[in-house]
Amino acid sequence: MHEMALMGEVIDIIKEDAASKRIIKIDMVELLVGEISNAMPDALKMAFEVYKEQNAYFFEKNARIFIQIEKALAECILCSKSYVPDNNRISFCPVCGLPSGKIISGESFQILSYEGSGDADESNVAHRCADQ
Numbered sequence: 001m002h003e004m005a006l007m008g009e010v011i012d013i014i015k016e017d018a019a020s021k022r023i024i025k026i027d028m029v030e031l032l033v034g035e036i037s038n039a040m041p042d043a044l045k046m047a048f049e050v051y052k053e054q055n056a057y058f059f060e061k062n063a064r065i066f067i068q069i070e071k072a073l074a075e076c077i078l079c080s081k082s083y084v085p086d087n088n089r090i091s092f093c094p095v096c097g098l099p100s101g102k103i104i105s106g107e108s109f110q111i112l113s114y115e116g117s118g119d120a121d122e123s124n125v126a127h128r129c130a131d132q
């Protein structure tokens, strides 16, 4: 399942960022996953648990992952009507009846935030990722 690879990338990004902020143990990760991003939230959660065990030095024992779902939305390039697209990516405009919709939301896959602790004197460091 490619969620393993995706989660591996997420953890690499967090590791790199955490190192620059002297965060040594992660206790929460929050992702935004689009409904039509090709990543399954349940599979991502399973992947997270696997990586958590493999990287026990980097995660609190009860570290958790939160996944926010981004709703899918398409907009017709002809009449500007916005609507919920079908499961496939070819979206037919309900007004024009043409495959003239472009996806404007629902394909995201990003790290919203993570939290962890650093040295003893800076216990709870929260960080928001603004990029991606």
Ligand SMILES: [Zn+2]
Binding pocket: 076, 077, 078, 079, 080, 081, 093, 094, 095, 096, 097, 100
């Ligand atoms: Zn239309």
